[in-house]
Amino acid sequence: MAKIATLITDLFEDIEFTSPKEALEEAGHTVVTIDKEGNKAVRGKQGEVRVEIDFGVSDVKPEDFDALFIPGGFSPDLLRDDDRVVAFTKSFMSEMKPVFAICHGPQLLITARSIDGRDITGYKSIRVDLENAGAKFHDEEVVVCQKQLVTSRTPQDLPAFNREIVNLLKEKDL
Template sequence: MSKKIATVITNMFEDVEFTEPAKAFQEDGHEVVTIELEAGKTVEGKQKEAKVKIDKGISEVSADEFDALFIPGGFSPDLLRSDDRIVAFTKAFMDTDKPVFAICHGPQLLITAKTLEGRSATGYKSIKVDMEYAGATYKDQEVVVCKNQLVTSRTPEDIPAFIKESLELLK
């Protein structure tokens, strides 16, 4: 069954951490909806390999409209977490136990939303201490699935495992 996946993304995302999972989600029949502060603009990855057109502005969407949340890494999650609406949107998925897929620096949004307490997760090594301060049990492995809801991975090398477990949760 096709699922609608909210993807919060802005400039300086890690190109392959968006493009590869998004392609896999779409090939599996799911809809990927890109969300940023405003609809219609184009954001660019930090490697300048990918450009993404933003489908919806954050003020136009509600977590209720979506089945899952995808947070690509790079510098994008750090930029997005300064907007309270994006943080509240992220928190809504965690609070309602909808699937959340966060890779690399993606968990920074989960930290700001204060949703990692008591969870097992992973992320890029530079945010390990931040995740621990936020109450997460950090695991240095390619993919961590917590409570059949949260899928996290560390780096672009982990993308195949990240995609596999994310697609599993979408079934």
């Protein structure tokens, strides 16, 4: 089963973390939370969910994980000002490891300069940013690119997003 690095900080979209986490854990995978610094808790922007952070980004290496998950909300924008987080993200894309990003999650992929030529979706407010970064934007509930990158737009897309992230891990036998 896969060990999944989850980049998350305060103001994440509550359901965009909890729903995929449940789907991944039900499929037998391990979800590990990572922020700029460890040993703390973060809160979702709806104020409904509190998440204990397992590790700070300096305490882990991308090679310790099979996949990367980036929930949406304001969290990806707050994380992408940290070069360590950006480098961690870029490593997964460069190594063609599975990456799952929903809503504003692809903002981290933009900053990592790793989506040029890739098929992608995300929240409508970042469409121009994605296109300016060279991505091919699709207004669809879920987009799977090169059997590696899975993206979705909003919480309404979570059933399709969850299905595809679990299927991709199964397909890759992780």
